[in-house]
Amino acid sequence: MRFPGLIEKESLEDPLRLLATFCSEEHLDRLKEIKNPRLWRDIAEVALVARPASIYVNTGSDEDKDYIRKRALENREEYPTVHPMHTVHFDGPKDLARDKGNTRILYPGGRQVPLINTFDRDAGLTEIGKLLSGVMSGKEMFVSFYLYGPRYSKLSLYGVQITDSAYVAHSEEILYRNGYWDFVEKGEELEYMLFIHSAGERDENGWSKNVENRRIFIDLEGNSVYSVNTQYAGNTVGLKKLALRLAVYKGYREGWLAEHMFIVGVKGRGGRISYFTGAYPAGCGKTSTAMIADTVVGDDLAIIHAVNGEARAVNPEVGMFGIIDDVNPRDDPEIYSILVNPSAEVIFSNVLLMEDGNIWWRGKPGEPKKGINYAGEWWPGKKDENGKEILPSHPNARFTVSIRHLSKLDPRIDDPEGVPVSGFIFGGRDPSTLPPVLEAFDWKHGIVTMGASLESERTAAVLGQVGVMELNPYAILDFLPISVGAFTALHFEFEKKLARPPKIFSVNYFLREDGKFLAEKRDKIAWLKWMEQRVHGEAQAIETPVGYIPTYEDLREIFARELGKEFKEDLYEKMFTIRVKGFLEKIERVTKIYSTIPDTPREFFEIMDKQTQRLKALEAMHGQKVSPFKFDKK
Numbered sequence: 001m002r003f004p005g006l007i008e009k010e011s012l013e014d015p016l017r018l019l020a021t022f023c024s025e026e027h028l029d030r031l032k033e034i035k036n037p038r039l040w041r042d043i044a045e046v047a048l049v050a051r052p053a054s055i056y057v058n059t060g061s062d063e064d065k066d067y068i069r070k071r072a073l074e075n076r077e078e079y080p081t082v083h084p085m086h087t088v089h090f091d092g093p094k095d096l097a098r099d100k101g102n103t104r105i106l107y108p109g110g111r112q113v114p115l116i117n118t119f120d121r122d123a124g125l126t127e128i129g130k131l132l133s134g135v136m137s138g139k140e141m142f143v144s145f146y147l148y149g150p151r152y153s154k155l156s157l158y159g160v161q162i163t164d165s166a167y168v169a170h171s172e173e174i175l176y177r178n179g180y181w182d183f184v185e186k187g188e189e190l191e192y193m194l195f196i197h198s199a200g201e202r203d204e205n206g207w208s209k210n211v212e213n214r215r216i217f218i219d220l221e222g223n224s225v226y227s228v229n230t231q232y233a234g235n236t237v238g239l240k241k242l243a244l245r246l247a248v249y250k251g252y253r254e255g256w257l258a259e260h261m262f263i264v265g266v267k268g269r270g271g272r273i274s275y276f277t278g279a280y281p282a283g284c285g286k287t288s289t290a291m292i293a294d295t296v297v298g299d300d301l302a303i304i305h306a307v308n309g310e311a312r313a314v315n316p317e318v319g320m321f322g323i324i325d326d327v328n329p330r331d332d333p334e335i336y337s338i339l340v341n342p343s344a345e346v347i348f349s350n351v352l353l354m355e356d357g358n359i360w361w362r363g364k365p366g367e368p369k370k371g372i373n374y375a376g377e378w379w380p381g382k383k384d385e386n387g388k389e390i391l392p393s394h395p396n397a398r399f400t401v402s403i404r405h406l407s408k409l410d411p412r413i414d415d416p417e418g419v420p421v422s423g424f425i426f427g428g429r430d431p432s433t434l435p436p437v438l439e440a441f442d443w444k445h446g447i448v449t450m451g452a453s454l455e456s457e458r459t460a461a462v463l464g465q466v467g468v469m470e471l472n473p474y475a476i477l478d479f480l481p482i483s484v485g486a487f488t489a490l491h492f493e494f495e496k497k498l499a500r501p502p503k504i505f506s507v508n509y510f511l512r513e514d515g516k517f518l519a520e521k522r523d524k525i526a527w528l529k530w531m532e533q534r535v536h537g538e539a540q541a542i543e544t545p546v547g548y549i550p551t552y553e554d555l556r557e558i559f560a561r562e563l564g565k566e567f568k569e570d571l572y573e574k575m576f577t578i579r580v581k582g583f584l585e586k587i588e589r590v591t592k593i594y595s596t597i598p599d600t601p602r603e604f605f606e607i608m609d610k611q612t613q614r615l616k617a618l619e620a621m622h623g624q625k626v627s628p629f630k631f632d633k634k
């Protein structure tokens, strides 16, 4: 039982009888088909506490999908547009992003974990129980079943979503594989994550009214997540970032990895495809890298297991919840063409819905006209109470769409065995130090100096302090339920199961000189192709104190072939100069943080120390800035 204080234990003794008071006969039969008494009890308990008017059991059939869409429109959780398959959802002005402060990992005794927002489990469950009490009265409760990965895959997990939001259920139908029949097939043996969500009371605009009581509590012990008084998908769509935390924890106990990474294929010699996974903090080029690769398996998440000595990855999702701001036909032709295709089902969130039923977001050709947006009615020039102009569409406006519309979709997206991973990429935004691409000496060197040390520059737009580097280990810090020291140790352990661990690379598209970016946006493909060749031992490399860098000759050849562009020697030299001071400062910043994290493996510090020594030796010989032409080729 989750809420022993709120309901009598006996009331759950016959969960089906209890559920019969909430479900029509047809929907009760749908639940009975899944022969799993624990599941019946879970649903019955939530219903007893939240008191919905009715329960809708979603089997993922076309009729059910249509019904959920229809309900989202009727409830004004979504609005119609000129295209029947396109709808618009608004989260409300105070609910436009993930709420870090109120997203907490429940630990018995409220154990403190450095860098992680934890809370006492008992206190958390008590608080959430109160917030959930009667919260669904008068509303319909949707119960849906999903796979978190391909069907019949040992790498996949399962999730049950309970929500009073048709928008959340609708989003999940687009983003995940419906697993009702898998639940039926597996019955009692099935272990599942449980996501319980309520948008709470909604105001006349449809926004959650009590956002100050927004809570997202992750109960590791109960393999469950509770989310109330919020609608933003990053806070509510269970199978997205809520499941990621549960998956990281499960992987930690079982010895596999759940990562905040894309999975892409890069074509090499003879048409072979090599797969890479990539972790980038927000605003560091994750989506654009995924879209520039030759094939896409996933754009956000990866579950990675060691199978017969090989790292294999699956995408738990089949959809994208992507940022729409600045998506335009020139820079993002693929995504743009999907978003304007009337036959693709899309939920747009927090864009501008104009009076004529068309939508507009920044980057879309044409002018924004009067309509409604994330802050209510909008007209050109509208200002907020501080006299600041209100943007027509929000910077975190997004699209929710099936990944299957991508022309580059990898044919192995549904492969239960996953795809073999040749390389891990860690990408940060660094204006002054990291070269565009760098290969680690080995797995541990990469995990420590690239993954665990991943940083990103705060941008002026966000916090006003340009150039401050912020640590975001593995780009997963916001979603980590355990200490980053333990997560690093897990990566060390993972290597032991691999006959040939993936190579590890770092990339940085944001190196600047005199305020100007040294690399062009489309150069990303060149770095990917170099990595692909390195995986197969085809490209040469230069050993530096911080890892291997490409040779000028190889890059010149790759730029000419892939981009039809002459890659100039002096640009190469600028890009790949080893900036000793910057590297030493980075080590100092990062080590200082890890020295406050008690379970950081000792080897972490040893690897960092060795890197410091190599850098100092180089500095003694060649100074603070060392041209790549000063090193020997390997």
Ligand code: SPV
Pocket (backbone or CB within 6 Å): 097, 098, 233, 234, 235, 240, 241, 282, 300, 321
């Ligand atoms: C991210 O912020 O990493 C996202 C969007 O992918 S959210 O679902 O909000 O986490």
Ligand code: MN
Pocket (backbone or CB within 6 Å): 260, 300
């Ligand atoms: Mn993400």
